[in-house]
Amino acid sequence: MTEALLERVRLRMPLGWRQLRHNPNRLFVALGGVAFANVLIFLQLGVMGALFESAVTPLRTLKADILLMSPDARAIGQLGSMSRRRLYQALGVDGVAAASTLQVGTIEIRSPTSIQQASVMVFGVDPEFDGFTRADISAQRSLLRTADVALLDRLTRSSLRPMVDAITIGGVAKAELQGRTVTLAGLFSLGASFQNDGTMIVSDQTFLRLFPRNSAAAINAVLVQTAPGANVAEVAARLRAALPASDTQVMTADAYAEFIKDFMRTNTPIGFVFTFGVVIGTLIGFAIVYQILSADVNDHIREYATFRAMGFHQRYLLGVVFEEALLLAVLGFVPGVVLSLGFNAILSAGTELAMTMPAMRIAFVFGLTFAMCAASGAIATRRLKAADPADVF
Incomplete structure (x- = not known):
């Protein structure tokens, strides 16, 4: 059956392509409209994805299978506070190999050669605890043993x-930070985020000096490393049973990353604004393709009527219009992707955010483009009802 279908497709006259090619100017405008809609959609999704990814990038540098946080915790910079006692309680739970505190704050820093201040996220960690996945950070932990x-x-x-x-x-x-002279003794690579211009790592004791309102008894989070071979989900369940839910939230690192993205998507203007931009881009492409296909059907209404008089079924005529829609989707998508890659590079250089284009996003936008063009074709085919030889001639 599949072979028979492929044979029919091979022998079928590409009438849709010939109609599009018949009017090059109209074809160019249609492809430009589809490409423009694709660029708009890709940019909205790209910026939104970069913002979401930048929010969880610091989390991925932490060597932790499970995090203990306040129930009020949101993003990395909004963890709330909890009692340090939860650290010692967690260490007594079966399956926990190691645990340490994490302090997070934001501070303004200015280069001596610039009047512009930068907002930097500060991680306060125990220098004796290997709490980072990046080798360039772990290799320099010993430097943090010195104050400031x-x-x-x-x-x-x-x-x-x-x-x-x-x-x-x-x-x-x-x-100079908070009236203290801090020595910047090493570098690591992480990247800026939407909220902060960069990241700084200090010891937990230096952190308390930079943030005097914080207390050693109140921490922002606990990084928990499970024993080799332990089931992370089971250890997390034991921690939930051992710690009071009233002041402690237990989440795996992967679950917390998804929580941050979902929170930003549903509870901040970021998700709504960029999702709305995707909808607008789709509607723009839909309107352009519909106008092109509708005009094409109207210009060739006599030809369609002739086909009807020759005995061609209505489904064949609909297939011609859908063929045009599919061709517009494919041919307009290619320049849209190429242009989007170029704009992503420009935005990445200007914002210093990682603007990527994963394969899943490309597949999603192509599916959206195809649906947009197919819907335009479906509505445009209503004009074919007027292709009656008795009325046209």
Whole structure:
């Protein structure tokens, strides 16, 4: 049956393509409209994806299978606070190999050569605990044992680049933070986010000096590493049973990453704004393709009527219009992808956010483009009802 269908497709006259090619100007406008809609959709999804990914990138640098947080925790910079006692309780749960505290705050920092301040996320960690997945951070943990020493993200936005250059050349740089002189003694690579221009890592003791309102008894989170071979979900269930739900939330690292994205998508303007942009892009493409197909059907209504008089079924005529819609979707999608890659590179350079285009996004936008063109074709085929030889001639 499949072979018979392929044979019919091979022998079928490409009438839809010939009609599109008959009017090059109209074809060019149609392809431009589809490409423009694709670029708009790709940019909306690309920026939204970059914002979401930048929000969870710091989480992926933490070597933790499970996190203990306040029930009020949202994004990494909004973890709330909980009692340090939960750390010691967690260490007594079967399947927990190691655990340590995590303090998170945001501080303003300015390069000595610039008047512009940068907002930097600060991680306060125990230097004796290997809590990072990145080798460049783990190798420099010993530097944090000295008071008022920090590691700086080399991918911090432009205003702090002179400090990054100073560390690269001379090994250290100085910064005034909260009235204290902090030595920036090392670099690591993480990247900026939508909320912050970069990241800094200090010891838990230095963190308390930089954030005097914080208390050693109140922490932001606990990083839990499970024993080799332990089932992470089962260990998380034991922690939930052992710790009071009133002040402690237990989540696996993967679940927390999805929680952050879902929260930003549903509870912040980011998700609504960019989703609305995708809808607008789809509607623009739909309107353009519909106008092109409708005009094409109207221009060739006599030819369609002739086909009807020759005995061609209505389904054949509908197939011609859907063939045109499919061709517009495919031919307009290719330049749309190419242009989007170029715009992504420009936006990535301008915002210093990682603008990627994963295969799943390409497949989704192509499916959306095809649905957009098919819907336009379906509505445009209503004009074929007027292709009656008795009325036309």
